[in-house]
Amino acid sequence: MAGVGVIDDYVTGLGRTLKGPRGPRLDMVAEARDSLLDTAEALEDDGLERAEAERAAVEDFGPLGAIAPRYQEELSALAGRRLAALLFISAPLTTLMWSVIWRLFPAGSAYTAGPDWLAPVSYVLDVLQVGIGVLGAFAMFALGRGLHRIRRPRLVTRLLALFVWAAMPVTLALCVALMYGSHGPAGFSGYPLGVGVALVSDGFWLLQLYGAAQCLSVSRHRPVAV
Template identity: 70%
Template sequence: MAGGGVIDDYVTGLGRALRGPRGPRLDMITEARDSLLDTAEALQGDGLGREEAERAAVEEFGTVGEIAPGYQEELSIAAGRRLAATLFLTVPLTTVMWSVIWRIFPTAPMAYETSPDWFVPVARGLDILQMLIGVLGGIALFALGRGLRRIGRPRLVTRFLGLLVWAMLPVMLTLSGALMFGSHGPVGFGGYPPGIGMALVSLLFWGLQLYCAFTCLSLTRRAPFPACA
């Protein structure tokens, strides 16, 4: 059933008011529109005119200022869940992929012999850090999923994840840069093409993490939602 002007205007205003991941946002808007259309159709069946039925449906549904805060909260949770899943999957995967690359494409033994003393401790420290971030991502994913009812302020979890990425990524970049450029060890770029490919994959993952973290911080920057009509 095609929507009329009142409902379309309302849904357009709601869509402009909401910010967050595109998929969940479109799903919310579509769900709101379908609910309004169903209500308007029922009211029209009771004898109201089309425009009057749509106005009554919108009034019953609530103004954008009344509805948007709840929707926006859900979008911030969705953004946190997306970042948590990204960390849980990509950060440990990066560690595993580097380990596999070294095993499949080993460098010359001399490369290990000439690497500085700090190379192995830094490499292991980076692996541990990445695994810890992956574990935190998994915990946050559970908290924002099945554990959502047990946490009082899910927005804080979303914000924590965003801050975690922005705090830890420079550390990870520094450690990775030291391993890649600060030594002549097995991950030096010179003479080790597989390392170049893996580095590009790592940069792609980091870019995705930063994008998701920026979204989380943007959605939780101010509490919760400005009133709007």
């Protein structure tokens, strides 16, 4: 039986207060609506009028001021898990791709004839990327199976996003140093495989920044009942 009135008003208000990934947010709102409808229908079968049953179901479910923050915490944790998973996959994969590229780079190229500091800079960049991947693994666990042990998952999500934004300039600086230490972008112009890996790396970094921006937005939002 389709619900109208109190339940629809409640669910609409819940949807307006929440902020986060669109798909999961809509799923949460839909689940809340289904739960309310089931409760209302059960109360209606017990003899209550429809409007009264809906009011009773909403009262039993809880006020928006108490429910919305819990839903928002779940959305924050979900956004954090998504970013953590991206870091866990993309950072080590980027390191692996570039390690292979430098080994396959044509002999006698600008890179192989570069200055001595190129190798240490490359090593530091590799360590940084692997470290980011490890951090992503820890964050995935903390916001997944370890979620019941964390009092403020919103804070974990926010700190992870801030770390991504702080680490990105360092990563880009190291990459620029490697590029120009090997005599600039011209060194890659005739090497399609290197250009392809560079584009994939740029795509990963853009996704990381987008995910971090979304996490900052979600973790900053504090629901207010409307």
